[in-house]
Amino acid sequence: MDSPRAELVPNAMRARRLHVDTYQEPVVYMREDCAVCRSEGFAAQARVQIDFAGRRVVATLNVVHGDWLAVGDAGLSESAWGALLPTEGATLIVSQAPALDSLSHVRAKIYGHRLGPDALAAVIADVASGRYSDIHLAAFITACAGDRLDVDETIALTKAMIGVGERLDWGRERVVDKHCVGGLPGNRTTLLVVPIVAACGLVMPKTSSRAITSPAGTADTMEVLAPVELATPAVRRVVERTGGCIVWGGSVGLSPADDILIRVERPLDLDSEGQLVASVLSKKAAAGSTHVLVDLPVGPTAKVRSIEAGRALGRRLVAVGTAIGLKVALRFTDGLQPVGRGIGPALEARDVLAVLRGTPDAPQDLRERALRLAADILEFGGAAQSGHGPALAEQVLADGRAWTRFQAICEAQGGMRAIPAAAHRHVITAARAGQVGAVDNRLLARAAKLAGAPRAPAAGVEVHVRIGETVRVGQPLFTLHAQAPGELDYAQRFVASRPPIFAISEAA
Amino acid sequence: MDSPRAELVPNAMRARRLHVDTYQEPVVYMREDCAVCRSEGFAAQARVQIDFAGRRVVATLNVVHGDWLAVGDAGLSESAWGALLPTEGATLIVSQAPALDSLSHVRAKIYGHRLGPDALAAVIADVASGRYSDIHLAAFITACAGDRLDVDETIALTKAMIGVGERLDWGRERVVDKHCVGGLPGNRTTLLVVPIVAACGLVMPKTSSRAITSPAGTADTMEVLAPVELATPAVRRVVERTGGCIVWGGSVGLSPADDILIRVERPLDLDSEGQLVASVLSKKAAAGSTHVLVDLPVGPTAKVRSIEAGRALGRRLVAVGTAIGLKVALRFTDGLQPVGRGIGPALEARDVLAVLRGTPDAPQDLRERALRLAADILEFGGAAQSGHGPALAEQVLADGRAWTRFQAICEAQGGMRAIPAAAHRHVITAARAGQVGAVDNRLLARAAKLAGAPRAPAAGVEVHVRIGETVRVGQPLFTLHAQAPGELDYAQRFVASRPPIFAISEAA
Secondary structure, X not given: OOOOOHHHOOOEEEEEEOOEEOOOOOEEEEEOOOHHHHHHOOOOXXXXXXXXXXXXXXXXXXXXXXXXXXXXXXEEOHHHHHHHOOOOOOEEEEEEOOOOOOHHHHHHHHOOOOOOHHHHHHHHHHHHOOOOOHHHHHXXXXXXXXXXXXXXXXXXXXXXXXXXXXXXXXXXXXOEEEEEOOOOOOOOOHHHHHHHHHHOOOOEEEEEOOOOOOOOOHHHHHHHHOOOOOOHHHHHHHHHHHOEEEEEHXXXXXXXXXXXXXXXXXXXOOOOHHHHHHHHHHHHHHOOOOEEEEEEEEOOOOOEOOHHHHHHHHHHHHXXXXXXXXXXXXXXXXXXXXXXXXXOHHHHHHHHHHHHHOOOOOOHHXXXXXXXXXXXXXXXXXXXXXXXXXXXXXXXXXXXHHHHHHHHHHHHOOOOOOOOOOOEEEEEEOOOOXXXXXXXXXXXXXXXXXXXXXXXXXXXXXXXXXXXXXXXXXXXXXXXXXXXXXXXXXXXXXXXXXXXXXXXXXXX | OOOOOHHHOOOEEEEEEOOEEOOOOOEEEEEOOOHHHHHHOOOOOOEEEEEEOOEEEEEEEEEXXXXXXXXXXXXXXXXXXXXXXXXXXXXXXXXXXXXXXOHHHHHHHHOOOOOOHHHXXXXXXXXXOOOOOHHHHHHHHHHHOOOOOOHHHHHHHHHHHHHOOOOOOOOOOOOEEEEEOOOOOOOOOHHHHHHHHHHOOOOEEEEEOOOOOOOOOHHHHHHHHOOOOOOHHHHHHXXXXXXXXXXEHHHHOOOHHHHHHHHHHHHHOOOOHHHHHHHHHHHHXXXXXXXXXXXXXXXXXXXXXXXXXXXXXXXXHHHHHHHOOOEEEEEEEEOOOOOOOEEOHHHHHHHHHHHHHOOOOOOHHHHHHHHHHHHHHHHHOOOOOOOOHHHHHHHHHHOOHHHHHHHHHHHHHOOOOOOOOOOEEEEEEOOOOEEEEEEOHHHHHHHHHHOOOOOOXXXXXXXXXXXXXXXXXXXXXXXXXXXXXXHHHHHHHHXXXXXXXEEEEOOO
């Protein structure tokens, strides 16, 4: 026993794991009549600091009046337990969390003031160390949203986010990377670009995010096919062996502040331009990338709604990239409709494998987008001369080298997995005959989320028609996939209660 | 048994009271392997709707992986339990909360758009029915803060807040009221103004708030002396008997949306002009007031920092008041230093009683401010002719009629109480000799809060000197009062770590 006995130490309490998932916010449960609550004057919602064996977490207090928790026990949520890693009954030191001075900067931002590098560094340091509650995080995110961060603030925020995490160094002059600003369901090109580019000799250590507001992030889709939660040494081995990887950035700890901000952005269904740029580029810089291609799909219901908005976002990406020593190239792509057929982790993974294997039913739009981006990177990264990227990319995909390389990456990440199928399905059909004129990507994404994606990997939407196609009455437009009947029902009710997701005009 | 048996109803679960205080946010705890979690695909942080006997609450889900909760049990936090009022083991119906469409208006506000009456009404209806999580509430409050609500939006917000609550009608042509915009520690004039004005025959049914960001709200201070959580019929009886009351607005349910917003404003230490006006005037209108005097203390460390800012706020109060049919008068007062000696519920109550009883040590500044405001209301409310208010107020206070009336109000509200004293104290003394030049009200208020006010009623700060006074080295400046040693220690460390709260200049 190297921990002192509880009764001999002021503010000592016994650790008790409650196995409660509070979605990342650390919560501690304590009896109102315990010695620490009484001596410290703690009440519900107090922010308390908990120390164990050199580790520390700040948690929100929930006060227990019943007797299911013993006096002297500090019941920990899973997130608090994971941060402290005590043993059951170990002695924790519980005290008042120090005053959160950096909140004054958040208030200044709310009142419209610019924040300097020191202020943003102070906020991000407190965010990364878990001192902000969900309420504080929501206020910071909201205060920065709606274009309230200028370029200098975005640079400072990006540097602050890089500063609180680990930073990889590959010992190479050029390390390529790509990012898609998202908003286009099914646009899962990364799983194709990485093996093509790696097969051509470039190094592309891709860390991806999980979904923030979409039905699937790249990491969610890749996880259907292989493990993605790899620690840094494992990532290094994968990249050394195969030239590439597709892993979840969160487990590498490259931008821990960003991972915390994302947990609150999700329920708000909000990510702002400044935070988007800081989030993307801080992760790229921390991953040790030098050349980053950014894919910006533009369309009325995509994340970037107009070419003007795309150019403004692109300028900010390039400016912030330059300030932190990253070369950033842009590629504007068509964002009118979903890419491929699947929306949701497993359904998207199915499309990716079809393209890699070159099966006859492989979605051509996904294939072409991936080739265009891979070609850009091959040229930008020096693996192909200007103008020769497209032919090289096409060749490597067509002759199976990309498929072989993708399998090697999956094996190196822990082994390739079979794609799951959803237990419950419902087909939505055309109510009238005519031509498909437009698709509401936002409603489609929301339907996929309500069906359970990305949490339920097999859930989502399978799209059967494309813009310009002529359909007859009763022809399937899309299929809802769900793993739970309640979710299928919920997604179905949502679709029924909204305007048609596919606009169908009378055939001429 | 009027509730159907759990196993026969889809989505049925057994109610279990967990006696957990989550500070008002309703939380439900369910096993990950229970039928409802599996069929609905629920995961942590999901928003779920719980129905029982015609009552409904939307709660945040915490998922339990351990076996301290039985499969099929829905463990309820105190706030969720209080909203549903089931019996232990009763059958609840748990389902997915419907999509929160009004969040699109919150996002529009974040992006800088104006919100019309329908949008604000939709947001406030969802807030009042408990459908917003703390994260959503924090985003809405932040989006409206920093002067981002214009006058029309403030009027619409005020009307929306009145619309979702009860509205009292006193059957009188004139019902007077007062409000102080706060920010000045110890400014507890309401407890003097109400008995003076009521003793002169006016009707003043005062509903007050608890502290939002201050060490004590009027309701917190009054609660030291008498019960303040009275339901509407009881309030009506008190006012009919005594002409006045001083009760907590929250228990009257006059502006339920405001009470919910306040729970998130507090940890953010934030209240914005638009929300302040909507909060104040919605409560006044709902309380059935017709004539409202607003006290605006102005000072560099008060809530209103300059006379210009005070005039802008005053204009908005008058404009919004006119739009909702309220006559609003303004009184700008000195906001340079705390009023009276006490800061914190019990210490302020002590000052109030000294003034009412006319004891020799009664704080004169508190007495004079209360007389000034009472005089204004006597004239504004028609109980004194123009210019005769001050003499009438002075007379009623000096001859004991106000004290008698105050005791009558306390008795009518449930009986007068003795003032508690704090168990732990620490005196802060002057480090140098000289003249007291300025007081940092914000730091002083924060010290009082850290000492435990308002949650611990006896906690707070007792001020011993005033601006302009000459002090010698070692002379007591103020005393920290706390009910818990941990809190005294914490407040002491805070004071020691900050610049001096009282600026002392070298005596000339």
